[in-house]
Amino acid sequence: MSKPRKPKGRPISGWLILDKPMDFGSTEAVGKIKWLFNAQKAGHAGTLDPLASGMLPIALGDATKTVPYVMDGRKIYEFTVTWGEERSTDDLEGEVTHSSDKRPAEEEVRALLPRYTGVIQQIPPQFSAIKIAGERAYDLAREGEAVEIPSREVKVHRLTLLKAEKDRAFFEVECGKGTYVRSLARDFGRDLGCYGHISELRRSFVAPFAEETMVPLEKLVALEALEDREERLAALDAFLVDTSEALSALPQIRISDDQAHRLKMGNSIILRGRDAPVAEPEAVALAGGRLIAIGEIAGGEFHPRRVFG
Template sequence: MSAPRSNRVEVNGWVILDKPVGMTSTQGVAVVKRVFNAKKAGHAGTLDPLASGILPIALGEATKTVPYVMDGRKVYRFTVTWGAETNTDDTEGEAIATSDQRPTLAEIEALLPRYTGVISQVPPKFSAIKIDGERAYDLARDGEEVELEAREIHIHELRIVENSAEATTFEAECGKGTYVRAIARDLGRDLGCYGHVTALRRAVVGTFDEQDAVTPDELRAMKDGTDDLPPVEDALLPVETALEALPILAVSQHDASRLARGQSIILRGRDAPIFEGVAAVMSGGVLVALAELERGELLPKRIFKLGGVDA
């Protein structure tokens, strides 16, 4: 049983869960929350139960940085089995089109440029996209006809990792909103042989990759103090780890206190930053705020309560 809410504690940071196949993202959050007995937790981007890999979980003040992780780059490794398209575009669905034809490696490679850059993609009917307030997958499961509009996505790179007569494994680096299952579906149609995803792993989300990841079993063992494993606190990454893509500004304790009270500060002189936009503001090694710099004025957007700064 989970600990009573009143006994939960303030825990701030990121845990990068290596989610196994079969676990939902919500269940993954629950595991981490229970191990750390944390008051507040959430994840940065749903990972389907049939997929494994990187599920960044934010605890406490780290939840304020979730959008910066979700908007970051993602890398997926996925296997497409040729010869059948399913209504879910993966192994959970039923075959709706089949073919005895199989693509050659040269035919697949010739198509890849068409799937890189900014492209138009129709999401899978079995997706979490809402239609009139209802999830598309709920409507599809109820037998209703689901029509989703194409949307622009950005695929930075799509390359072949492994290939055989029956299946091809790809690695895709892509932006927010990309559906790997739709890539498999569309490749199969363009090749005239149909295809669906039979294995999927997310290897990178934002600044987090597989080197940061820990499995649920490892987390539990670390919590129990199993020999040869570090303490569970070592799995907790600092809140600011999610913000590595942002500029970092160091300010004085006095200026940090102003930002913590929601007040702007003016940065002038030779040491004033020369950029404009959002930055992570630190003082004495502690993350103070996310703030927007405009014409020398730093305006706080999100304030962090991580200790070390008096408001």
């Protein structure tokens, strides 16, 4: 019987908060970071279009277990809508499908914003990763198929007009999971009767990571010049954010090393003390500042669901 293959790369864990450049795909970015860090595993928390720049949180190693918690977080985008053309991709990349000579006044644009704030119904772009009968919408769109994508409920927490010019307007939006900024631009243009598309898009925030934690790709690539491998990897590792940061919104409990050992073996532990929580649907167990497990607290016991090395 053959031995199981040893995973390639280092068993390193943590989050790299990449400042993704334009014209660089999210999957391509993950591959580059995985290679630079010589990591065994890597994944991102929310696709950023190639024509968009900004925050792309990339999880390495055990941090990949926390990706769903970041995917569910709020996001902030700064974006520019250019009026006069609607495009097949709802951004600069696509072909022009509708055009208009009309240009909206600033007052018209401001009056539109309340309609797109709060819980709204939104139809994702034709060129999106939404699955239609098992196929990605963008694959069907590239083959020339017109697909019916059902509308879905998304939440826009805040929508601000930063500046308005004759041919374009600048916005900032804070939104929840699944919101397509390209769809906002498309729908703005249709409602204003002038058509529109995204001409610039930057993501500045993905909860819970702050904007100042972002690292430009060129800064990481520059470290390839270091000939000493250990020195190079140590310099890269210094940019990592601890895995537990992704779980900062969850209740936290402090446990002993003995309790940590029990959790890592898949066993539940009893939580003692006057202030010990009795019930929580999800909580984080930490021992000496180290992330040990995510689990449920019920009946005064912590039941592990995901355990970390």
